[in-house]
Amino acid sequence: MPAIGRALMLRPRLLILDEPSLGLSPILVKEIFGIIRQINKDGVTILLVEQNAKMALSVSDDALILENGRFVMKGASRDLMEDKDVKEFYLGIRSEEFCSPDHPLGNNVEFLRPYALSRRPGFSSARACFC
Numbered sequence: 351m352p353a354i355g356r357a358l359m360l361r362p363r364l365l366i367l368d369e370p371s372l373g374l375s376p377i378l379v380k381e382i383f384g385i386i387r388q389i390n391k392d393g394v395t396i397l398l399v400e401q402n403a404k405m406a407l408s409v410s411d412d413a414l415i416l417e418n419g420r421f422v423m424k425g426a427s428r429d430l431m432e433d434k435d436v437k438e439f440y441l442g443i444r445s446e447e448f449c450s451p452d453h454p455l456g457n458n459v460e461f462l463r464p465y466a467l468s469r470r471p472g473f474s475s476a477r478a479c480f481c
Contacts (some may be wrong), residue, residue: 380405
C-alpha cells in the first residue's frame with residue numbers, strides 16, 4: 351500500500367498495478383480492491399495484472415485474459431464473469447453439465463479444481479487495455 355500511495359502523490363492519469371493482492375490475507379485483498387475501485391472512481395485509469403480473477407473482474411470495466419502469453423479472451427468484465435468458460439476455468443465454478451451424474455466426470459470436483467487453479471490469467475482494469 352505505501353507504493354500505491356507514493357505513486358498517487360504524482361497525480362498520475364494511469365496507474366499500473368502488478369499483482370497487488372499477492373501474499374495478502376483475504377481481508378486485506380478486499381481492502382486493496384476497494385481502494386483500487388475508489389482510485390478509479392476518482393478519475394485515474396488503472397491497468398491491473400492479477401491472478402485473482404474474481405476480484406479483478408469485480409473492479410474492472412474491461413478485461414483481457416492471457417494464457418501461456420497469448421490473449422484467449424477479451425470483453426466487458428461483467429460479460430466475462432457470466433461466460434461459461436471463464437466461470438469454469440478461471441473462477442472455479444462448475445457448469446451444470448459437470449454436475450450431472452451422467453457426465454463422464456460426474457461430481458468429481460477434485461479432478462476439475464487443480465485444472466481451474468493452474469490457469470494464469472492477466473487482467474486489465476478500468477478504462478485501460480492490457481497489451
